[in-house]
Each structure stands twice: as structure tokens, then as C-alpha cells.
Amino acid sequence: MDDNQxxxxxxxxxxxxxxxxxxxxxxxxxxxxxxEDNSDIDDLIKHGMYGELIDESLLEADRTKAAxxxxxxxxxxxxxxxxxxxxxxxxxxxxxxxxxxxxxxxDWADSWKQYYKPxxxxxxxxIVPVWETYEAEPGEITVLMDPGMxxxxxxxxxxxxxxxxxxxxxxxxxxxxxxxxxxxxxAIAAARLxxxxxxxxxxxxxxxxxxxxxxxxxxxxxxxxxxxxxLKQAERxxxxxxxxxxxxxxxxxxxxxxxxxxxxxxxGTFVVSGIIAERAEEVLAVLxxxxxxxxxxxxxxxWYAAALRRA
Numbered sequence: 094m095d096d097n098q099x100x101x102x103x104x105x106x107x108x109x110x111x112x113x114x115x116x117x118x119x120x121x122x123x124x125x126x127x128x129e130d131n132s133d134i135d136d137l138i139k140h141g142m143y144g145e146l147i148d149e150s151l152l153e154a155d156r157t158k159a160a161x162x163x164x165x166x167x168x169x170x171x172x173x174x175x176x177x178x179x180x181x182x183x184x185x186x187x188x189x190x191x192x193x194x195x196x197x198x199x200d201w202a203d204s205w206k207q208y209y210k211p212x213x214x215x216x217x218x219x220i221v222p223v224w225e226t227y228e229a230e231p232g233e234i235t236v237l238m239d240p241g242m243x244x245x246x247x248x249x250x251x252x253x254x255x256x257x258x259x260x261x262x263x264x265x266x267x268x269x270x271x272x273x274x275x276x277x278x279x280a281i282a283a284a285r286l287x288x289x290x291x292x293x294x295x296x297x298x299x300x301x302x303x304x305x306x307x308x309x310x311x312x313x314x315x316x317x318x319x320x321x322x323x324l325k326q327a328e329r330x331x332x333x334x335x336x337x338x339x340x341x342x343x344x345x346x347x348x349x350x351x352x353x354x355x356x357x358x359x360x361g362t363f364v365v366s367g368i369i370a371e372r373a374e375e376v377l378a379v380l381x382x383x384x385x386x387x388x389x390x391x392x393x394x395x396w397y398a399a400a401l402r403r404a
Contacts, residue, residue, distance in 0.1 A: 101171040102194040104162040105178060111187050112159040118181045118342065119163045121369050121396075122174045130159040177249060180275060181342045181367075183297055211235075214256035218282055223310060236282050237310050239303075254391050254398035255340040255366035256282055261389075262362045262400060263288050267335035270294075270327060270356055272349065277304025277318060279338050284313035288336075292328045294321035324352050333358035340366040340398075343376050350383040359403065362388065366398035373397040 103122075107115045112130055119126055163178075165171035175191060182189050211221045213233075221227045223239040259279050263269065265287040271280040274293035281304075284291045293308075293316060295301050301318050308316040321327050323345070337357050339346055346365050353363055363385060368376050370392055377387065377399070385401040 100164045100166055100195055102162050102164050103171060103175050103178065104160055104192050104194060105182070105189050106158055106160045106192075107182075107187060107189045109157055109159045111189075112161065114185065114187060115159075115161045115182065115189065118185070119161050119178055121181070121342070121367075122177060123163050123165065125164060127162040127164075128159065129162075173249065176275075180273070180297065180300070181345075184273065184341060184345050212253070214253045214282075215260035218256055218260050218286070220256070220278065220282075234285050236278065236285050238276060238278055238307060239310065250393045250396040251340050251367045251398070252278060254393055254396060255279055255338060255364060257391070258362075258364045258366075258389070258398060258400050259283050259336070259338060260286060262336050262364065264335065265289075268292075268330055268358075270334040270337045272321075272323060272327065272337065272339045273341040273345070274304050274318065275300050275340075277307045277316065279340060280304070280316050280318075281308055281311050281313050283336065283338075284308075284316050285311060289315060290330065291316040292330075292334075293318045294324075294327050296320065296322050323349055324356060327356060329356060333361055335361050336364065337361065338364045338366075340364075343368045343372040346376055347379045350379050350385075354384065354403075357403075361402075363401045364398070365401065366396070368397040368399075370395045370397045373399075 105115055105119065109130060116126055116128060165174050175193060179191065211219055211225055211227045213219050217232055217234045219229065219233050219235050221235050221237055223237050227235060229235050256279060259282050263283045263286040266289040269280060269283040269288045269291045271293040274280055274295045277293050280291040280293035293304050298320050301320050304318040308318060319326060333356055335358050337353055339349055357363055380401060384404050386404045388400045388402045390399040
């Protein structure tokens with residue numbers, strides 16, 4: 094680590110049995126993890142390690158719990174990294190608690206705002222924080238964002254990759270379904286690009302509230318936001334949606350794959366993102382098995398996103 098850099102430790106405590114999954118999710122933020130797992134101490138003692146060589150605090154530690162930490166420089170928006178982690182673990186149904194170390198609690202919610210600036214995600218789309226002033230260039234389309242406690246500012250590679258595909262595949266008057274919408278950024282972007290009906294859903298009620306607020310902020314009254322566990326409560330429309338977007342995580346996209354076809358128009362496009370590059374082939378194998386082919390794909394900084402059509 095750079096001694097001159099300011100860092101924040103995001104520490105997730107979970108059941109020991111979930112350590113590997115939690116570590117996998119957190120490695121999507123950064124590969125430099127610290128894992129504290131006391132579940133194997135009894136085995137170490139049983140197999141010959143002398144108890145007196147182990148720190149007493151470890152002997153008294155709860156063997157059923159583990160902790161995974163990642164260290165984020167403050168200039169890289171640690172608050173959004175935490176939201177990303179929270180969203181993915183909640184989607185996976187894993188019980189956990191989060192603490193952040195290295196910044197005062199009262200400063201946490203706003204500590205990252207100074208680094209969140211307008212960002213261009215494609216040829217025309219520009220994501221603009223609501224507290225920033227931005228003069229759009231001719232042809233640019235702005236999307237105002239106040240992410241609050243929901244993931245999705247446009248700074249993360251997964252969102253940028255997905256927003257690029259949204260810009261490419263959104264046609265005037267088309268219908269869009271955003272599964273795992275977070276701040277609502279992708280559905281709102283589609284609406285600003287000329288889409289007709291847009292339905293955005295998320296398992297997190299806080300994210301849905303934030304998405305509704307952002308839709309109102311942008312004047313996109315054709316964006317409907319609702320709480321849904323994946324597609325269970327998603328609104329169906331005759332003929333299916335022209336564009337379905339899922340910026341979630343590899344395991345959830347795999348779970349989603351068999352059901353998307355019921356919501357996707359016959360000639361529609363299914364955009365997936367939030368996939369760490371090493372798992373791209375695994376996800377694609379499942380998608381191909383469910384009748385999809387890759388129409389376009391992009392990699393960025395270890396992340397993968399793809400636009401798919403029916404095979």
C-alpha cells in the first residue's frame with residue numbers, strides 16, 4: 094500500500110461456511126483480501142499444534158464466524174464499493190454484517206462525493222451527480238444521479254460496461270426490464286435515450302426507493318420501480334421486453350438464465366454484466382445451454398459484460 098494514500102478497510106463478518114462465497118464477491122472489488130477464519134483452530138490443535146502456541150484471543154473466538162476485509166483507497170469511492178458488496182451478498186441470501194475502519198462514521202456517507210464527478214459511459218450518455226453542475230455538449234444525454242444508499246453511480250466498470258450496451262441497444266419506444274436495478278441508473282438511462290416502457294426491480298427496498306427518487310429527478314415518468322426477488326414480481330408485458338438488463342453477479346445471472354426467456358421478446362437483447370472475467374466462460378456456458386448466443390462482449394479491468402440474443 095502507498096503510505097501517502099488514505100485507505101478504508103471494509104470488513105464483512107459472516108458465517109464461516111460462507112467465507113469462500115463472501116471472499117469471491119469481495120474479490121470483485123479488489124483482489125487484496127484479508128481473511129480471518131477461526132473455524133480450523135480445533136483441527137490444528139487436534140492434529141498436533143500445541144494450544145499454548147496459539148493466542149488466547151483466538152482460542153476464545155467464535156469458531157462459527159469469519160471475517161473478510163478489503164482495503165480501498167478513499168479516492169476510489171469506498172462507499173460505493175461497500176454498496177456493491179452489500180448488494181451482491183443480499184442477492185445471494187448470505188447473512189452478514191459490515192463495518193468500515195479508517196473513516197469517521199459521521200463522514201462515511203459523504204466521504205466519497207468529492208471524487209464522484211460527471212462520467213461519460215458511451216458515445217452520448219453522461220452520468221452526472223446531482224450536486225455537480227455540467228454543461229452538456231451537443232448530442233450528449235445526461236442522467237442525474239443521487240445514489241444514496243444504492244449501488245450504481247457509473248464509476249464502477251460493471252455499470253459503465255452495461256450502460257454502454259444500454260446506449261447501443263435502446264431504440265426509440267422500446268421496452269426495457271432492469272433486473273437488480275440498484276440506483277436505477279440503467280433503466281433511467283434507457284428512458285433518457287428514448288425507450289418507452291421501463292420496469293426496474295431490485296430485491297432491496299432501499300434501492301427501489303432510491304431508484305424511484307432518481308427517476309423523478311430525471312423526469313422519467315415511464316420508469317416503474319418495484320421490489321422483486323429476481324423476476325418473481327417483475328411485470329410481464331405482451332410479447333416480452335425488447336431489452337433485458339442484469340448487472341448483478343455471476344451466480345445470480347446463472348440462476349436467472351432459465352427464466353429470462355419468459356420476459357424477453359423473441360428478437361430481444363439480454364445484457365449481462367457484473368461478471369468477473371475469470372467466470373465469464375462459466376456464465377456463458379449456462380446461457381448457451383439456455384438458448385442464447387453472444388452478439389457482442391466487452392472486457393474492462395477484469396470485468397466482463399455481454400449482449401446476447403436467442404440462438
